[in-house]
Every structure is written in structure tokens, then in C-alpha cells.
Amino acid sequence: MDSQAQYTPGMVRMxxxxxxxxxxxxDRGYDIPVEDTEISLEEFAHRCRREDGEPERSQLHYSATPxxxxxxxxxxxxxxxxxxxxxxxxxxxxxxxxxxxxGLKQLREYMVHLAQNNxxxxxxxxIKPMTGMxxxxxxxxxxxxxxxxxxxxxxxxQDLLVNITKHxxxxxxxxxxxxxxxxxxxxxxxxxxxxxxxxVTDPVAKYLGLRRGQVVKIIRMSETAGRYASYRWAI
Amino acid sequence: xxxxxxxxxxxxxTNAPPETKAVNQRHLNVALQHANIIExxxxxxxxxxxxxxxxxxxxxxxxxxxxxxxxxDATLFREHLVLxxxxxYDSLIEERNIADKCGYTLCPRPKKKTRSGAKKQFxxxxxxxxxxxxxxxxxxxxxxxxxxxxxxxxxxNEEPAWTRPESYGEKIELMVENPEEHHKVLPLRLKxxxxxxxxxxxxxxxxxxxxxxARDDALADLAIERGEKPGRLSKASKDLMTANxxxxxxxxxxxxxxxxxxxxxxxxxxxxxxxxxxxRRDQQLDEEDDTEDWDRHLPG
Numbered sequence: 403m404d405s406q407a408q409y410t411p412g413m414v415r416m417x418x419x420x421x422x423x424x425x426x427x428x429d430r431g432y433d434i435p436v437e438d439t440e441i442s443l444e445e446f447a448h449r450c451r452r453e454d455g456e457p458e459r460s461q462l463h464y465s466a467t468p469x470x471x472x473x474x475x476x477x478x479x480x481x482x483x484x485x486x487x488x489x490x491x492x493x494x495x496x497x498x499x500x501x502x503x504x505g506l507k508q509l510r511e512y513m514v515h516l517a518q519n520n521x522x523x524x525x526x527x528x529i530k531p532m533t534g535m536x537x538x539x540x541x542x543x544x545x546x547x548x549x550x551x552x553x554x555x556x557x558x559x560q561d562l563l564v565n566i567t568k569h570x571x572x573x574x575x576x577x578x579x580x581x582x583x584x585x586x587x588x589x590x591x592x593x594x595x596x597x598x599x600x601x602v603t604d605p606v607a608k609y610l611g612l613r614r615g616q617v618v619k620i621i622r623m624s625e626t627a628g629r630y631a632s633y634r635w636a637i
Numbered sequence: 638x639x640x641x642x643x644x645x646x647x648x649x650x651t652n653a654p655p656e657t658k659a660v661n662q663r664h665l666n667v668a669l670q671h672a673n674i675i676e677x678x679x680x681x682x683x684x685x686x687x688x689x690x691x692x693x694x695x696x697x698x699x700x701x702x703x704x705x706x707x708x709x710d711a712t713l714f715r716e717h718l719v720l721x722x723x724x725x726y727d728s729l730i731e732e733r734n735i736a737d738k739c740g741y742t743l744c745p746r747p748k749k750k751t752r753s754g755a756k757k758q759f760x761x762x763x764x765x766x767x768x769x770x771x772x773x774x775x776x777x778x779x780x781x782x783x784x785x786x787x788x789x790x791x792x793x794n795e796e797p798a799w800t801r802p803e804s805y806g807e808k809i810e811l812m813v814e815n816p817e818e819h820h821k822v823l824p825l826r827l828k829x830x831x832x833x834x835x836x837x838x839x840x841x842x843x844x845x846x847x848x849x850x851a852r853d854d855a856l857a858d859l860a861i862e863r864g865e866k867p868g869r870l871s872k873a874s875k876d877l878m879t880a881n882x883x884x885x886x887x888x889x890x891x892x893x894x895x896x897x898x899x900x901x902x903x904x905x906x907x908x909x910x911x912x913x914x915x916x917r918r919d920q921q922l923d924e925e926d927d928t929e930d931w932d933r934h935l936p937g
Contacts, residue, residue, distance in 0.1 A: 505735035506689065506690060507693065507735060510690075533735065
């Protein structure tokens with residue numbers, strides 16, 4: 403811990419947040435090298451340090467592209483009408499907002515930036531929770547008339563200090579592809595409405611960026627059965 | 638010839654979607670009515686959001702004076718505010734502050750900056766020194782703007798716009814020092830002067846037409862009184878309330894009070910459908926018969 407002493411608390415905080423976002427993107431299936439998810443504090447500080455020792459947030463923005471595997475997962479099955487379906491995923495833009503309070507103005511600027519650079523979806527990390535009106539706008543924008551195709555997710559810095567999926571009580575969540583979901587439903591002769599559910603506002607669902615209608619496989623450790631898999635339908 | 642399967646030819650699937658036809662036309666109407674209300678609510682919320690986005694960058698000219706706003710600015714501001722609740726107005730102030738502007742919409746100046754960056758500040762008041770949040774201090778550019786903005790806030794309707802009996806005659810007043818300018822711009826509804834009575838005697842057809850016109854006018858007035866605006870969803874649902882008035886016709890025969898003889902049934906005496914022997918109406922007759930019979934069979 404001696405090595406951390408020479409950095410300001412703000413810098414250490416930002417380092418942990420940055421690392422968590424990288425891990426999150428990797429877990430979602432974006433093309434992020436492992437080294438990025440384990441970036442050392444020294445290297446991080448070297449990249450974004452200001453004179454006063456605090457991190458410069460504007461240096462930290464990054465974009466991520468989905469891996470082949472992820473693209474495959476997000477591509478809906480081909481039908482007679484759409485023989486070549488578009489994958490419902492694309493490049494992601496991660497931005498760390500430096501303003502004390504984020505409101506409509508910041509969100510609008512962010513969305514314009516996404517649209518201009520043709521990013522499919524975005525993650526905005528804010529220092530404090532956004533204002534109510536901004537959240538209302540977010541809800542509308544991810545709906546039908548969204549300028550940003552895949553929607554914008556907003557995280558508060560405090561929620562990203564630790565990676566919640568690394569906690570021992572959080573089981574592994576795996577997103578199923580369209581085919582896997584179909585197989586599951588056929589195997590158990592279910593309709594999707596008959597599955598147990600998970601809210602899209604659930605912390606892990608937010609971490610994985612689940613969308614309504616997707617199914618996750620949850621693998622828990624069991625003392626009697628070894629491993630136990632259950633499936634949940636995001637709602 | 639293979640045997641015909643008996644069980645397989647019933648192809649009714651239990652998973653088939655429910656029949657789309659509503660059980661009852663009335664159910665459909667009720668559902669539609671409620672769906673329309675929700676739809677209207679969504680519309681109002683979207684409008685409020687748009688208004689806030691528009692009012693965030695108000696006023697458009699940097700040298701506008703909050704004390705003497707231009708008439709066009711004032712009318713725009715008031716039009717936007719009609720749908721607002723006080724909480725929406727608070728959000729507007731919040732958003733303006735984040736954009737580093739004075740909370741009062743008609744003021745172009747930046748918000749006041751406190752001297753130090755501390756979270757709590759000392760403020761001299763009549764009751765001595767008070768400790769106040771920095772956030773509270775940095776809302777307005779001056780006391781005057783605060784007064785004007787709160788003057789607007791107290792006039793806003795607490796009730797959300799989608800449930801309120803729509804703003805009949807609701808007009809938000811601004812605290813301005815040039816009221817005469819604003820009154821000129823207001824679309825005053827002057828009595829139309831061109832309806833002077835013509836000297837020629839109107840024909841009968843004209844009179845009938847005028848009567849119908851008057852009726853339409855009266856209905857429109859009634860709708861406004863009910864709190865409706867033209868083009869908006871009507872509060873008085875025509876589908877759910879049917880106005881089939883049935884006259885109650887007096888029957889020719891006058892009503893008569895019921896008498897006991899009219900009710901041959903003895904339902905009021907029955908115990909689970911059985912009428913006990915003592916209570917039967919024809920009991921006495923039976924007994925008389927019996928005694929006669931008994932007499933008849935007596936020897937001698």
C-alpha cells in the first residue's frame with residue numbers, strides 16, 4: 403500500500419473506476435485486451451495526471467468494438483423476410499464526465515457526440531447521479547425515436563468502484579445467444595414468459611447491459627449438486 | 638387400410654393466442670379510454686421535457702433585462718409554463734443552474750458565485766449569522782430574480798397536467814415593470830363588431846341556421862367550462878356514457894296498494910320451501926272436511 407501513498411485519493415478512485423469499466427466491457431464481449439483490465443496504478447497515473455495530482459477525466463475516454471463472438475450473439479436469426487439480419491450491436495463509446503453535476507446539457511452533448519461519430523451505444527460515467535429530467539430524457543431516447551441506436555447507459559462513479567461480479571456471492575451470469583435461447587425453450591418446452599425473470603435494473607443486469615427479452619444463464623455453486631444452472635429472462 | 642387415429646385429429650392447441658375479439662364492446666371501450674389517458678400522460682411528460690430544454694437556454698438575447706422582459710420572451714415563457722407542475726419548475730431551475738445560469742428563466746446573467754468554494758457558507762441575516770448550503774446560495778444571480786422566479790412558482794398548478802381539469806382561464810402572471818407592453822401583445826378577445834343587426838328581416842331558414850349555430854356555440858362553451866380544450870382528449874367519454882334517454886310513461890291504470898288476496902302463494906310462511914301445516918291457509922277447510930268425514934263414518 404506504500405505505492406498508493408504518493409497518489410491522491412481522487413487518482414486511486416479514478417483508477418479503480420476505469421479498471422472496472424474496462425472489465426465490464428470485456429465481460430460484455432467487447433474487444434479489450436486483458437492488460438487493459440489489469441492496468442497498474444502507476445501506468446494509469448502516468449496517462450492522465452494533472453499538475454495538481456488529480457486525474458484528468460477527458461484523457462480517459464475510449465471506444466470499444468465488439469468481438470466476432472459478441473456480434474454473433476447479438477445477431478438475430480435469419481428469417482425469410484430478413485435473410486441477412488444486422489447485428490444489434492456496434493462500437494461503444496465510454497466517457498467520463500468531469501462536471502460536478504450532470505444534467506440535460508451534458509447528456510445532450512454526449513448524445514450529439516455519439517451520433518456524430520456513429521457509435522452504436524454509449525456509457526456515460528458521471529460523478530453524481532444525473533438530474534431527474536436527464537433520466538427522463540434517457541428513457542425516451544432509448545425508446546423508439548432514439549438518436550443513438552443501442553441506447554445510452556449512465557453509471558455513477560461510486561457504483562463502479564468495485565467490480566460487483568467479482569464478489570463471491572455473485573454467481574456467474576452468461577448471456578445466451580438467440581439460438582441458445584431457442585434451444586433452451588425447446589428443451590424444456592417452455593415459452594419465454596414461463597422462465598424466472600431478472601429486472602434490467604438489477605445491478606448485474608446493468609453491468610452486463612442486458613436488454614429486455616434476453617436470457618441469462620446463471621451458474622451457482624451448490625454444496626450438494628456441484629454446479630446448478632438456472633435461466634432468467636430479462637424484463 | 639390403417640386404423641384412423643382417434644386422438645390425433647383434435648388440433649386445438651392450448652397455447653393458441655386468446656381470441657382477439659373482446660368479450661364485450663364495453664370492455665374494449667374501457668381499455669381504450671384508459672390507454673388514451675396513459676398516452677396523454679406520456680405526451681404531456683414529453684412536452685414538459687421539451688419545454689425545459691427550450692427554456693434552459695432562455696432568454697435568447699444576452700442583454701435581456703429580467704425586470705423588463707421583451708413581450709415575445711414573456712409570452713413564450715408563459716406558454717411553456719402552462720403544463721408545468723412546481724416540481725417541473727424546480728427541475729428547470731436545477732438544469733439552468735447546471736448550465737451556469739441564473740434560475741430565473743428570463744434572466745440571461747450567470748448565477749451568483751460564492752466567494753469561497755466551501756460547501757457551507759456563513760450568511761449574515763437579521764437573526765444573526767447562519768450557515769447555509771453553498772447550493773442554496775448559488776441558485777439566483779440576485780435577490781430580485783429569486784423573488785420574480787418564486788412569484789411564478791406559486792402560481793403553478795400542483796396537479797399534473799394530464800389529470801387537471803384543463804387550464805380554463807389559467808394564466809400565469811409575471812412580475813414585470815413594464816406591464817403595459819405585455820397587455821398590448823396579449824391576444825385579447827374583442828367582441829366582433831361586424832355582427833351588427835341587419836335591417837332586413839331574416840328569413841325563416843336563416844333563423845333556424847342561427848339557432849343551430851347558437852346550440853353549437855353553447856356546447857363548445859360547455860366543454861370549456863368542463864375544462865376541455867379543442868383538440869384535446871375529451872373528459873366526457875362519449876363511448877362509455879350513452880345518452881339514451883327513456884321517457885317514463887305513466888300507465889293508464891292508477892297504481893293500487895297490494896292486498897293480501899293478491900298473493901295466493903305463501904312464500905313468506907315457507908321454511909326451506911315447505912309450508913308447515915298449521916300455517917296453511919286452507920287448514921280450516923281441511924279440518925271441517927275431516928270432522929264431517931269422521932261423523933259420516935260413525936255408526937248410528
